[in-house]
Amino acid sequence: MKLTTIFNEEIDTPCAGCIVTNNSKFKDGRIYQSKLWDLSQDFEIAYPGMVVLSPLRHVSNYMDLTTDELQELSTLLSHCKKAILKIFDCPKVAYMFYEKPDGHIHFVIIPLHNLVKIKSKYAVLEELMEKATELKTDTTNMQKVTEAIKQFRNYFQNI
Numbered sequence: 001m002k003l004t005t006i007f008n009e010e011i012d013t014p015c016a017g018c019i020v021t022n023n024s025k026f027k028d029g030r031i032y033q034s035k036l037w038d039l040s041q042d043f044e045i046a047y048p049g050m051v052v053l054s055p056l057r058h059v060s061n062y063m064d065l066t067t068d069e070l071q072e073l074s075t076l077l078s079h080c081k082k083a084i085l086k087i088f089d090c091p092k093v094a095y096m097f098y099e100k101p102d103g104h105i106h107f108v109i110i111p112l113h114n115l116v117k118i119k120s121k122y123a124v125l126e127e128l129m130e131k132a133t134e135l136k137t138d139t140t141n142m143q144k145v146t147e148a149i150k151q152f153r154n155y156f157q158n159i
């Protein structure tokens, strides 16, 4: 699978999750790595504050997560919510969990601010996917994305 990140890096990979969590290619999007999880800006959609939590090892099924991984996940989700509230003054957060056969499970977290007018949390993603190219080529938006990444990093440095 070939993919181009929002920072225009070309990555050829059998698993996007493994590359994004372990490869230095998405360095600009990385926010934080705990012992077992990676937290990064979404690499496909340049929406400020849209972040992805992925296990550092390749796990395809939620049920295969260990107790330690689940504990860290719970802590990180709660920190993400606090960080989003602090950075965007945005109390509403959508999150989606992705699991495909043999895929790399991940959680996508989206602060519901600015352009988002939503009927359901699933509509948010559709709306953002449609705007993916527009978001990536909008310089002002990309500055907001970079600024949000910085602020997330600051938050997670102090947890």
Ligand SMILES: [Zn+2]
Residues within 6 Å of the ligand: 015, 016, 017, 018, 019, 057, 058, 059, 103, 104
């Ligand atoms: Zn993987």
